[in-house]
Amino acid sequence: MRTLRNHGLSLFFLAIFLAALVGQAFTGQDSFNHAQAAGHADSLTIWRYVTSSSYWADVLENWQSEYLQFTLYIWVTVWLVQKGSPESKPLDQAGTESDEDQKLGEHATADSPRWARAGGWRTRVYSNSLVTVMLTIWVLSWFGQGVAGRIDYNTQQIDSHEAAVGFLRYFTTSDFWNRTLQNWQSEFLAVGSMAVLSIYLRQRGSPESKPVGTSHEATGTEG
């Protein structure tokens, strides 16, 4: 019970992620088979569909944009500030901050993570580990979107009796960039909205919000 309580946030999002992924599988299969029927072609079973490029192109185009969103958000908030937003650092703290602020070197404590205490390259790597991992996942899922998206795109090409496009060529097509940019615009809008709306609006009890009675001018304050 304590585990559930202490890890409720991650468990909740894991549960709804899995539910949405399963739901996408069934709705995607239905949509795909609808198009198949319109072309007098055979339907795919659910297993065939969830192992197909059509499903994974749709999944990965969303994953890559989410991880790009977090990569950018984590990284730019080191340097850029937003007055009044709880999503921003205080206005006078732009940059990577001091070792004292970051509890590094002589300021590390006994319960600091091992690589934070180690110094040298290990601390440098660890100091950038969050962006590094998010960036890696973004690159891999964007690449995966390209791999799977090419195959999905080529099914439409073949249906129209046009030639299938090669791997590198697909990355220059409007299909690839349309899939990419339609996701990017929504992610950037969401993050920007959060940074601005949280200046003026409140959600009592949420760490994503300033305390209800906090001034609009207060920057970097969370509830």
Added chain:
Amino acid sequence: MLRTLLALALVTLLVGGCGPGADRATARAVTERFFAALGSGDGARACAELGQDTRSKLESQEQKPCREAITGLGLKSAPIAHVDIDIVKAFVRFSNGDAAFLDEGEQGWELSAVGCKRQGTPNEHPYDCDVED
């Protein structure tokens, strides 16, 4: 986290290209059987490699049974240069620039269009096919 990244990479590879090797060989074999049957004048065997919709359209177009219509079209064979498998669709390109298209159904891979000639840029302009669904 490392396991997650490796799983993501594995999914990408499986979905992208490691899977359809057998399909590629089958689509190639269907196409080669079709042209081999045509070459030996066996219209019935050639028609057996066509999809139902393709056969029906050919018969409607030529006003004769498929086995008779298919041998009268003068379709020419050429070495297969490339086979591309895309879920349940296949694109076959011949060394002379012509193409054939296949669909995978319950009966397996079948030709949906054959005798297809380039019309402009192949990626942007449909092929003009002598036989199609």
